[in-house]
Structure formats: structure tokens, C-alpha cells
Amino acid sequence: MTTPMPAFDSGIAADLLERLRRKAPRVHCITNAVAQHFTANVLLALGAIPSMTIAPEEVAAFAAGADALLVNLGMLDDTRRAAIPKAVEAAKAAVKPFVLDPVFVNRSPVRCSYAQELLTASPTVLRANRDELAALYPGQDSFxxxxxTSVTLAMTGAEDMVAGPGGTLRLANGHPLLARVTATGCAGGAVIAAFLSVSDDPVQAAAAALTVFNVAGEMAAERARGPGTLVPELLDALYLIDAPQIADRLKRI
Known part of the structure; x- marks a missing residue:
């Protein structure tokens, strides 16, 4: 995708963060059991409200009443398989944004096939790394x-790229220590969903979410002694991050 760069700067990221904190959106997260606790705390620290039920008999009501939906495939058991279509259908009917995070589809053909089915529902944002995208689109340039299409792509890695109808953004914030703590990537998908709930522009929302989360990760890593102390420092950084810090640290490529 070689369209012009869309508008995005630290002011946009800071404005969307302020909107999120004022609105306190509820994000319904269908995610893996390893990630649930950390994802909930990340959302709370940021100013959003998590809900986490995967019970098929009630997930549609939760998804329809939420401000955004995250579908994370990190644990694809029978209960989640039954809940995901109901949640997606309810979110789409209620015109709520949803993020698809196809975790480890490159490790499992069954999971990859399921993710490809979910893509037909046109998620607002697909968040994936290069290996996952290569599995979803074999032999193709994923961009x-x-x-x-109406789907915005947020490709994460050492550098992040956000691509949509308005163009492609390249971002370079973050810290290697984030990869030493489980579920940071999964929580990042929930942060994207939260930002989608306060913006009509999915590219700007995804870019703002990645910027805020990764800048907070940099701030946390500077204070942490290792992975064990990174988690509380990251939660504090997400709670305290402000416009000047975002402006000082934002790295666009």
C-alpha cells in the first residue's frame, strides 16, 4: 500500500488519550486466559473499563453494550469458539468497532483458517506481526x-506500521523489555480497541494507541530493574502519561 501518509502527530495522540480518559469506554475483551488479568489492568490504568466474559449465553449482550470489542485468538478453546461469532455479530449490529488479533496463526493451520473466516466480518483493525500476516496471506503482499478494504492494518514489531484507506504510518517507539513480559502484545490490542471508541479515524486511533502504549513502555523500562518491575512501572506510566511526554518521545519514520 503506497498511498500518502495520513495526518498524525503527538497532538492527535494526546487529544485521543484525553478523550478516552473523559469517556472511560468499556472494552469487551475475548482474550486468552494468560492475558486477561494484565489486559484488564492496562485498560484500567489507561482510563478505560474492561469486561471479559466468554460465556456464549451472555457474550452478545456484553459486546453490544460495550464501546469496542477485542477478539484475541491466543487461546482458541471450544468456549471461545462459541463466543466469538456471537460477540462479533452483536458488535457489528450495534456499530461498535472491533479489533482482531490473530495470535500465533502462523503456528496452527486450524487457527489460521478460523482467523481468515473472521476477516470476512471486516474487523475495524487487524493487529498482527509479520509472521502472522504471512500466514494469513500466503504468497501475497499483506498491505x-x-x-x-475497510480494514485498517496495524502491523507490530520492532517498527510498527498502520495502514488504511488514508495511507500508511511508520512508528518506532517501544522498548525490548516489553517482549520479556507475557501479554504485552495482547494488552496492546485492547488499547487499540479503546482508542477506536473515541475516534472516527481508525488509522489515527491505532497509531495513537500504539504510540501511547509504547511510549509508556519506554518510560517504564527506564525505571524498571527487569521484567518483574516492568509491569507495575508500565501500569503507572499508562496512568500518568501526558501530552508533553508523548510530544517529547514520539518517533515517526
Missing amino acids: EAFAG
């Missing part, structure tokens, strides 16, 4: 695969 070209999204051309002409």
Missing part, C-alpha cells in the same frame, strides 16, 4: 491485500 496490498488490504487495498480497497
